[in-house]
Amino acid sequence: MKKEDYEQLLEEKGLKKTKVRMALARHFVNIEHAQSYNDLQAALVKEVDKSTLYRNLTSFEQAGIIHRINDLSGVAKYAFGASPTQGNEHAHFVCECCETVYCMEGRAPLQIDIPKGFRTNMVQTIVRGICADC
């Protein structure tokens, strides 16, 4: 993705193109696995301060630029792309060795009958195992 593309993405989502947001968008597009808040802080330490990072992470999530993954580690991780919704589900692979979380290609086929009166906010499929690097 080129510089113009990040700019367009932010524009499409109605977010002002600040330096911080450009850096954050670029980071998410270029990294292949999900990032925790600490990962992001370490990677963008020169460009973004703590509170700005947190604020922009929230607005990115709300705008659907990134999605949050709860991998059961207790630490939320974030990856590029809108949150998986009904009909657009994708699974996440969690490495039990290095704890890296990857978004998986393809739809996660789920046939769950949600009882009447229940409201679904998020559907998540987690695959646990060992990644190619471990």
Ligand SMILES: [Zn+2]
């Ligand atoms: Zn691994």
Ligand SMILES: [Zn+2]
């Ligand atoms: Zn994902």
